[in-house]
Amino acid sequence: MxxxxxxxxxxxxxxxxxxxxxxxxxxxxxSKTTFSSDPFKMKFAPHLGMFKNHAGTDPIDQINFMADQGFTAFEDNNMMKRDVALQTKIGEALAKRNMTMGVFVIQKGGNLKNTLAAGKQEFIDIFLNGCKNAVEVAKRVNAKWLTVVPGGFQRRLPIGIQDSNVIEALRRGADILQPHGLTMVLEPLSDSPDLYLQRSDQTYMICKAVNNPACKILFDIYHLQKTEGHIIRNIDLTWDEIGYFQIGDNPGRKEPTTGEINYKNIFKHIQNKGFNGVLGMEHGNSIEGKKGELAVINAYRETSNF
Structure with a gap:
């Protein structure tokens, strides 16, 4: 040559x-392809299905594939819906691969249903029962963070009354979770104007009022870019109540580098502030198939290269 x-x-x-x-x-x-196995410098957490074209449909195979690519965390919104045997297997697989379990959602009927803002006892009971059931699931998978969406906005109630209803319900939920070392993370969403919780400052106020380390903010960068922008500034303003981050670019809710959000700057800022928790990859793949899965991995290698 x-x-x-x-x-x-x-x-x-x-x-x-x-x-x-x-x-x-x-x-x-x-077409033969291999990947870097170097651990990511931050705890990025993929979800099931994100790499199914490479790893297959078996959840444990998918988790092992994630670990092989250097991911050190995992999240699964639907963990509470999975059978006990699978929950146990997932917990064992994560422990074997030294991966941190990220969030799963406390089941209360859906994002807009059984709203805590209404102050109705039946809705509060559904939420508290969800907290109790979540404790057992968390033990199986060694989870520490649980997502809570308070529900819909109540247009017939003054906002101060709604705030009080939500705060009181969350205090009771936190009392269930705290003795087990669990933290509910409240997620402001951009999906509908009918949702009660939509902004980071509002979520910050609620966490301060609940006044329990078992109640923190889930700062979903995709949702909050849509509702308020100024991501780095608002991270700084609410920093002491943030317990968890989730990721997705805008528009489209796909992997970093596909939209308008400068994730490299945001990741660097978060790490420089000392965050060592989980950043959930709650987004889709911008490209289908194996090529799209490669693009996701590459996007995280690129944006965490600082």
């Missing part, structure tokens, strides 16, 4: 390796 040709091919291979994903036979145009 001529020296000039060798140098060009070596430079191309080095470029691919530097992106964190190495196409083993890129120069011979085959």
């Amino acid at each position: 001529e020296r000039r040709s060798f140098i060009k091919k070596s430079a191309a291979a080095a470029s691919l390796t530097g992106m964190g994903i190495t196409s083993v036979n890129a120069l011979t145009k085959t």
Whole structure:
């Protein structure tokens, strides 16, 4: 091989390796692919289905694939809906691979249903029962954070009354979770104007009023970019009550680098502030199939390269 040709091919291979994903036979145009196994510097948490084209449909195989690519956390919104045997297997797989379990959702009937803002005892009971059931699930998978969406806005009630109803219900929920070392993380959403909880400052106020370490903010960057923007500023303003982050670019709710959010700057800011918790990858893949799964991994390698 001529020296000039060798140098060009070596430079191309080095470029691919530097992106964190190495196409083993890129120069011979085959489809065989391997990945960097270096652990990510932050606890990014994929979810089931995100890498199914590479890992298959079995949940444990998917978790092992995530770990093999350097992911050190995992989240599953639907964990409470899964059977006990699978919950136990997931917990064992995470422990074996030294992965941190991220959030799962406390089941209370849906994001807009059984709203705590209404102050109705039947709704509060559904929520508190969900907290009690979540304790047992959390033990199986070694979870520490549980997502709570308070429900819908009540247009016939003054906002101060709604706030009081939500705060009181969350205090009771926190009293259930705190003795077990669990933290509910409240998620402001952008999905509907009928939701009660939509802004980071509002969530911050509620956490302060609940006044319990078992109640913190789930700062979903995708949702809060849509509702308020100023992501870094609002992270700073609410920092002492943030317990968890979730990720998704806007528009589209896909992986970082596909939209308008400068995730490299945000990740660097979060890490520089000392955050060592989980950042849930609550988004879809912008491209279908294996190519799209590679794009997701590459996006996180790129945006955490600082």
